[in-house]
Amino acid sequence: MKNMELKEQLVKLLGSDNVCDEMAERICYFRDCGPDKAGIPDIVVKPGNTEEIAVVIRLANKIKKPVYTWGRATTFLGSGVPQGCILLTTTRLDKILKVDLDTSTVTVQAGVIWHTIDAVLKDHNRELFIPGGGGLFSGTVGGSVAVNVIPHAITEYGMTGDHVLGLEVVLPDGTIIHTGASANPDCLPIERYSNGPDISGLFMGAYGTLGIITEITYRIRKTPELEKFAFYAFADYKKAVEAVNEIQKENAATFVIGLFAGPKPKDVEGEAFIHIIVRDSEREATYRLKQAERLCESFNGIAHDAFGTKKYWEDHMYSWLRNVAPGPYYAGAPYMCPEVAGFMPTLQLKDSLALLFQYVEDHKAEFEKYDILIKGFDTYFTRNGVYLWIDTLYNEMKEDSWKYGLKLRGELCDLMYGKGKMAAGGLGAGVAPYAMPKLGNTFTFLKQLKKTMDPNNVLNPGVLFLGD
Ligand SMILES: Cc1cc2nc3c(=O)[nH]c(=O)nc-3n(C[C@H](O)[C@H](O)[C@H](O)COP(=O)(O)OP(=O)(O)OC[C@H]3O[C@@H](n4cnc5c(N)ncnc54)[C@H](O)[C@@H]3O)c2cc1C
CATH class of the missing domain: 3.30.43.10 (Uridine Diphospho-n-acetylenolpyruvylglucosamine Reductase, domain 2)
Known part of the structure; x- marks a missing residue:
């Protein structure tokens, strides 16, 4: 046509x-x-x-x-x-369809941005069970569920998908389906694991290749009473990793972020920096923060003013993690980032970081030649491990810097999805060719699934490298 x-x-x-x-x-x-x-x-x-x-x-x-x-x-x-x-x-799918305080759920169209939901729920003293990721002022809920976004407060609350109760999806042939309890039109969307297999999971992390998410029902809850903050510097990055591993075991924090490379937070010395956020009732928050502080100190962590931690949490601005204005943190426009990211067990992080530090040392001269900067090897600690994102920056104004940035991303993928023992947590057309072929039979199964569900290969072909 x-x-x-x-x-x-x-x-x-x-x-x-x-x-x-x-x-x-x-x-x-x-x-x-x-x-x-x-x-x-x-x-x-x-x-x-x-x-x-x-x-x-x-x-x-x-x-x-x-x-x-x-x-x-x-x-x-x-x-x-x-x-x-x-x-x-999905810009026009921007409506919050229902806030249901009786079932503690909110149902939204896929094009709504996270922050809009937060603002509406605030009037009810409620919040999403888990906040959006750092892109919550700009990313849509549909896009975030489609990529399995790694949210804030993940240390205690878990992944975005953990709190999705049901979806409405347009399949690759144009059929409209509902997942979870409301697949039965007589039922409300109050349970994901009902009416047979968990179909919702098929579309989370599928990057729009298996269907277009049009509506999402999400769990909500009362906003916790208190938020408390701590910030620690460690002279030895391995000790920082060990400290957080203990904090995770004790469930002493709601959210722990670790900074392991890139610019140091202003006026603070050390090899690694840990931001801690605790949200709970007043009694529990006080107790848990003390526990987290005790654990950091037992691994030689030095406490510093947690102003930047609080500002980061409240303003959702990454630069506060390093107590600097956005300019220096992002190295000033127009530096861009070919990100590589994924999950691993917390203690594995020590060896994986050692590999990365060695890689940087070995490529120092090339980084200088091609104007490559390290924004950070930063981490969100999850419930069972850690999510590491490797942010290298190239100079957008120089073609050889861009080309080198892409080559660097490929090498870091090969390193981290291999010896670094990292499972990909951020895919997309740029990263999938490195991550997916490692999946063996699972990759074959995904390709077959795509072919079966989308025989004409119309939905997002190529995004997950599913063999098209
Ligand atoms: C400042 C900043 C901070 C960020 N911090 C984080 C962070 O902390 N953690 C994190 O994980 N990410 C983070 N991100 C990345 C980003 O926020 C997420 O990937 C994002 O929420 C995706 O939403 P989107 O609407 O932009 O989707 P898009 O980028 O538009 O789409 C992503 C993928 O999903 C597909 N898709 C989009 N909408 C739908 C739909 N309705 N149905 C099916 N498929 C769909 C697209 O085709 C594409 O493949 C950050 C981004 C920025 C700019």
């Missing part, structure tokens, strides 16, 4: 305001927040509801044209927008 004809059909389905084929708009979608340049779509559509999405998907199948789902593109990992695709944005 010619593009003009496609446009006419889409305009009939969605209205002329919601279909655009102007180059000035299409070109805005060729990149996410990372270094990868992707394709330019032929046409951009902005459906306003689930049924409209389903209709677009059915048309795409008929003409065998790929569709890419666009939340707010706050990932750093390579959007993988296919050249000449239909780009479908």
Whole structure:
């Protein structure tokens, strides 16, 4: 089908305001927040509801044209927008459908950003069971669930998906389904693990390759009474890792963040820095923070003013982790980041960091030559391990720096998904080719699943490197 004809059909389905084929708009979608340049779509559509999405998907199948789902593109990992695709944005799916205080749930459309939900729940003295990730002012809930975003407060509360109770999804053939309890239309979405297999999990972390998430029901709760903060510096990074491992075992903190490279927090000496946040009743928060402090000190941690920790938590601004203004933290525009990230057991972090430090030492001269900076080897400690994200920065104004940045990402993926014993936690078109082939039979199974669910390969082809 010619593009003009496609446009006419889409305009009939969605209205002329919601279909655009102007180059000035299409070109805005060729990149996410990372270094990868992707394709330019032929046409951009902005459906306003689930049924409209389903209709677009059915048309795409008929003409065998790929569709890419666009939340707010706050990932750093390579959007993988296919050249000449239909780009479908969820911007207009921006409604909070229901706050149900009786069942402690909130149901939202997929294009809502995390912060909007937080603001509404605040009026009810409620919060999402787990806050969004650092991108909560910009990322959509649908995009975040699709990538399994690593949220704040993960040390105690767990992953984003742990608190999803049900989804509405448009499958690759345009069928609309509900997962969990409300798959039965007579039931409310109060339980994910009902009505048979856990279908919700299929779409979390699938990066939009197996379906488009259109609605999400999420668990909410009363906002904890008190928040307390601590900040420790360690002369030996291995001791910092051991201290956090003990904090995790004792459940002494709600959220622990570790900084292991990059610029040091202002006016603080050390090899590693630990930010601790505890949220609980007044009595429990006081007790747990004391326990965490005692554990840090038993591993030679030195306490410092926790002002930056508090500001980071309240303002969600990463630069506060290093007590600096955003400019120096991000090394000043236009440095960009080809991120590599993933999970490992906490104590493994000692060996994996040693590998990274050695890698940097071995490539010092090249880093200087190609203008590569290290923003950080930073970590969120999870319930059972640690999520490490390796942020190297290249200079966007220099082509050889960009090329080297991409090569560096590939080498770091190979190193960390191999000897570094790290399981990929952030995928996308830029990283998937390094991570997925390591999965053996699981990779084969995923490819078969994709082929079965999406025989025309219309939904986000290429994003997870599923063999297309
Ligand atoms: C300042 C900053 C801090 C950040 N901090 C964190 C952090 O702490 N932890 C973390 O994990 N990430 C973090 N991120 C990354 C980012 O916030 C998440 O990846 C993000 O929430 C994804 O949402 P999005 O709407 O931008 O999705 P997009 O980037 O638009 O999409 C991501 C993927 O999901 C697919 N997708 C989008 N919407 C849907 C849908 N409705 N249904 C199915 N598939 C869909 C897309 O096709 C794509 O493959 C941060 C980003 C920024 C800018």
